[in-house]
Amino acid sequence: MMLFRKEFKRIVCSGVYVLFFAAEFFFAFYTQFWNDMSLGWNSYAPPEPGGDYGMTVVDDPELLTQNATADLLQNFISNNFTTYPLGFIHKVHLKGTAKEKLRMILQMLTGFDDPETYVKEHFESKTLYYDFDTEPTYEYQIPELNVLSRVSIEDFRALMTEADKILGGGSFYSPEEIDSTFCLAPASYEDVLSEYNALVNDDKITNGYARLFCDYHGIFMALLPVFLIAVYLSEDRRSKMEQIIYSRSISSAKLMLTRFAALVCAMMLPVLSTAVLANVRVMQVYGVSGLDYFAMFKYSLIWILPTVIAVTGADMLLMGFLHPVVVVVGQFVFWFFSTNLVSPTSPIGLFHLTIRHNTCYGRQEFIDNLPIFTENRLLFTALGILCALASVYVWKCRREGKLREIKLLPKLPVHQSEA
């Protein structure tokens, strides 16, 4: 316990921790959660009948098949598709076999032998825009296609998934995006009222806001810890204290696992501190009665703590044999792609480090996803602990001179070669 206290103090009294705390507070809390509530982005009062409640995803196969097929057809005719593989915008223009495959999919969905010619000859069009060196792009008024009279909804989804693959992935026809893009309808008063009531009565308000709170913290906690870990773990060498520490009688397991625990606790500090402020903010808006005062803390522990454990364990392991700068860059790249792969409304995937739920509503959706959420969080917790245990062995080897850092960046100053 004494060692834990000393390591914890060493972390929280360091300059890099102050920066970490400030960054976490500013980016994950102040500019996101706090600002959302300050700007009135969320409607705090119960909905009034007859208002505009925005759009919502509905379960309507007719709507889905019509909108998605019409969009695919439109893009096929202009041969201009926009996709977002790994989060980056990408323009796709098909030719050869790929175009033929997509044509066959459209034939099955629409029943047109030659969809391109049929649409051009039979449907009304208007010029959409001119490119500098291509034909003008037309938007066609595509009527009811009755897709479900030709294929079942399951086959439709399979064909759309195939179309997404032909386009290289990351399109709106992918299973993750198709419903939220093509199956939208105006939200009804009853739906919105039901959501509001669920927030107030079932979620006791703070549980709903705790999910939003964790959505933001989860993004930044998948990245920011690596900077703290890199500076903290390389301090022994930078301070030329490594050999003095390594020659003490403490076991590698006790040293590394205590440092792991101290890091995890220190990293949860800004989350738990902002949870207090988040509670205060919710109280200011909704009043103090009927709230679950522990919700922010409960969600922080089940949602954010596994992320912190996973990132800390993995980074400690990697830093056993890689230069800290390499680990920081690697973690950044992983974070960038993993957060871009999931949109704010993406369903939870088992291997998603960052879990998104960018609303204080959606209680039922969250409850429906609770099994995969639980599996995901347990998986990352276990992974983090396994990595921490593996890091004990790696650092033990390093301590006994049996393992040297892999010199990917030999001239960087943090880990100097020994004389």
Added chain:
Amino acid sequence: MEERIEIQNVDQYYGKKQALDKVSLSIGKGMFGLLGRNGAGKTTLMKTLAGLHPKSSGSITVCGVPISRVREVRSMTGYLPQEFSMYPSMTCEEALDYLGVLSGMDKKLRHERTELLLKQVNLNEHRRKRIKELSGGMKRRLGIAQALLHDPRVLIVDEPTAGLDPEERIRFRNLLGEVAEDRIVILSTHIVGDIEASCEKAAVMNEGKILWTGNVAELLHEAEGKVWTATVETRFLPQVKSLYPVTGMVMKGNETVLRFVHDGTPDVTGAAQIQPGLEDAYIYCLYRNGCIENGGEI
């Protein structure tokens, strides 16, 4: 338990380069000097004894405990590396307390030992000074305090006086002498004066091999009759240096008083035998073992 370090036929490699070559030593209580050029393998041997480097072959026991039982060995060993510092923002007191925790000492013992050692190394007044505010000599003294913190039976100090001013060096050597009364102290250095002033026993290392080991007085004895002095015209200096290993020279006008080692009678007019110093004896040891060409720059 036996107060002795036994090293037998120890080899150590860095890739293909052999850093230790069949090293065998037996080191008892008191100060033991390990003398050698930079790159002779002293630091490698020190790190191996401190459990920071694996050996490729051979055996090492520290006070009867095989080096493979590394935690036990570490608990009875204090190590002061060649290049070291501590977390710059910690005070002397905090740094020792932290390292005491890493040595598994309880609070009372840490407090007592910190108190005692800071007084012993003359840093009591600076106990609340941050590490970054300490001078080089103060850091070395704090270094010896941390190595002695858990009252080890073996103290390993690697090049502790390099870069210190003469006064600080003497103070440091005396400090080592005091603590060597009841434990094994291994002092690795390339400064002959440190060995001469503080060690009764020593070993000479070169290119990973032990060239000689024994009483320092024996090393001097072996060099008796092999050290010469002569006064030559300065213009003949290059010729003499090409023939014999020169250990000292003083310019006097157009003449130079030389000090050199040689096995037989040197071919220098007016050459006379003189009593060897330890520096001469060390150079003679290297010369006799073929580590210095017959003459030429040392």
